[in-house]
Amino acid sequence: MVTVQAKLIFEGGEDKQRVLDLMRRWSSCMRYAYKRLLEGYKRNELKRQLQGIFNLNSRYVDDAIMKAKSVLNSCKERRESPKKVIFGGRQLFEKLQKRHINGDQYRKLQLKWQEKRKGNLYSRGDRSKKGNLNTRIEIDGSLTKLRINVGEKEYVYATIQPGWKVKGGTYRDRNQLLQAISTLGEPYSVELKLKNSVVYAYFTVEEIFPKSEITKSNGVIGIDTNAYPKHIAWVETDEQGQLLEYGRIPMPELESGISSKREYYRWQYAHMIVEMAKDNQKAIVIEKLNIKDKGKRGDFSGRKSRRIRHYFGYRLLLEKVKLLAKREGIEVIEVNPAYTSLIGMLKYAPQFMVSKDVAAAYVIARRGLGLRERIPHNYMMFLSRLDVNELEELKEYVRKVVKNTYVRKKQLREIGRVIKFLQSLESEAERLSVPLDGTSTGSRGENHNLWRVLKVAVVTPLSPDRVLRDMSVLKSLLVSGQVGKTYKGVSSCFLGQGLWLSQKPPAGAGKA
Structure with a gap:
């Protein structure tokens, strides 16, 4: 999924107010639907009832019920009590209850909590409608606009200001990307959020990837991520699992810095790995990581270890590798990383006189080819x-x-x-x-x-x-x-x- 963030510019204060009123009613509808789902109501029972209460069309109501269900299912997966959910954020709510906060600081917190609680709107895309019926992207000359359905055949138009963040990829011209989304006829979802009295839109579209032409039949490149010192160990093998070449990519930029800087460098390193696979016509084998908290404090072996893993972001880096590889038609194979370092250390590090990290990458590559390791x-x-x-x-x-x-x-x-x-x-x-x-x-x-x-x-x-x-x-x-x-x-x-x-x-x- 590719998500484009943009700022909405309204032609007048009245148009903006009508959209804010729509967002308030939709947020209330979603919270009401959540309470009814807790009581055992079904979707079909709620749908017609909610349309009359909140004056929303059936599509908006259906999306509100879907969002409420997702919150409920998320609580159950995390084994939390669904009855204790606080819309708007528990942390902000608890801060507002503290008596020592007052004056301007209290009003700012209250405004922020109200915006998160009431300033939401979600509209799913529909393939049969060639995009999105309630919130549709339209091209007006050199401008890209968002048409928002605020009532029965009543629409408000807002100019989409390009140049904001893109999640799931990097594109030079966000405005051009939005125009392409509107003309392709593919379904896209739109989510509106209110932040500091400004309405932001998040456009999400499912990316269509080409068929993988570079497969493991030509051999693979195995990747082993290491948090300390931060680097990627890689090996190249042929289709039979024989070692051809190996190396390491140091990543000092991920040691520290703001999140946007680290995110930028993760993309750069992911591009390096994918370009390597593309030049050698090899598939990529990565670890299927499921990192869980370990230790008494849930921070592995201590504060230093927790900080290292926080800045590194294994999963963020590997997800970027997977995404870029799919765009290039390169097969990505995920394998269980259990005991790869141990097997590499005992079997291949002394055999090829390489480091433990390179040996672990070689074991990962061989697993991707379906080969099994036996004790010598x-x-x-x-x-x-x-x-x-x-x-x-x-x-x-x-x-x-x-x-x-x-x-x-x-x-x-x-x-x-x-x-x-x-x-x-x-x-x-x-x-x-x-x-x-x-x-x-x-x-x-x-x-x-x-x-x-x-x-x-x-x-x-x-x-x-x-x-x-x-x-x-x-x-x-x-x-x-x-x-x-x-x-x-x-x-x-x-x-x-x-x-x-x-x-x-x-x-x-x-x-x-």
Whole structure:
């Protein structure tokens, strides 16, 4: 959907007043319909009744009932009480109840709340009427006007002032876009809102996309978004999933700044990704993100993490990529992002000597092609020798060595889950019979647990107190099944081989 925001200029004060009266009656009709829906009334019962009460035609009444239903359904989806809805905004309403606010400040808040409560009008488009019957865009020479039905065959004309925001895309000439919408004959919806005594119009039309000609049959480009540091990791593969090229796009502009600036740069980065796919004739594979609040305060691991994710806007960026790709006829494939970073870190980062983010993008690309990830043979042999007692020993070691409370709790919790998983496997035969793909439908799948077991058993001993960045240490184990080089002074003989960790003295120790 493309939404164009514009300001309405009326020829006289009387025309504007008639439109404001229409908006007031429609808003009252919508609130009245909402109350009746709570009481169990049906649409057909309400429609004729509301026309007489609020002096509105059947189309306006139908749109008011539809809006009331959408508010009701939204409350049910959020598991909130529909009876506690406050039209005009709960936050403003609660501010007005505070006794310490008075004078001009109180009157401004009251005016703002009344405008949000009473200054609304919505009119749906109709394909059979070639656009919108109640609020129609008309071209008058060089001007674009909006014809508003305010009564029985009574209309008010308002000039549409171009140059305002467009949601869902970027266009150089908004006036030209509105004229194109009016002449195509496609249905478009119009919503009027009153803000600071000015009437704004929002025109929404469904965009028609061309058929996707660039598909995954030519290969794909996998995209992995990363909030810290802010960048996009990308990989290009052929149709069989073989790695061709990779890189990263840093995005420092999304670190801070006003929302309009960040929005502008999101569009720029989305254009870069789509142009890359278009030049290489590849489909785009992205993560199907469903970001939910985590942690006690609902802010992931703290205030810093919450701020990073707020400024980055994963979903906003990926939605722009999807929209621009559809306009160019490029296929966009969304995949489940679960365990992509973990699989990439353990399997492809040491194999191709790339960063974890690039490896995660490669896993995403392969999922888009329908390929399934299996644990390499040497890793599987390593898991078959893994012992619960050694994990218990690792648990005690982490408890003693790691000073960071947050990291220690996370590591201990992860090791505990792995121990429970291994204890649930009664024999070697049962352990090896577990499916080894890394693309299970649920996060509790046993195959995913095997990747988690591998992470705890291999990565945690190497770097128990911090995130391991250099994955090249795993290459020897991945390729030959042998222990690789040490990491930052830690001598490691992996779990399952009967030896433990010992700290090496720093360089130069013991010298005079």
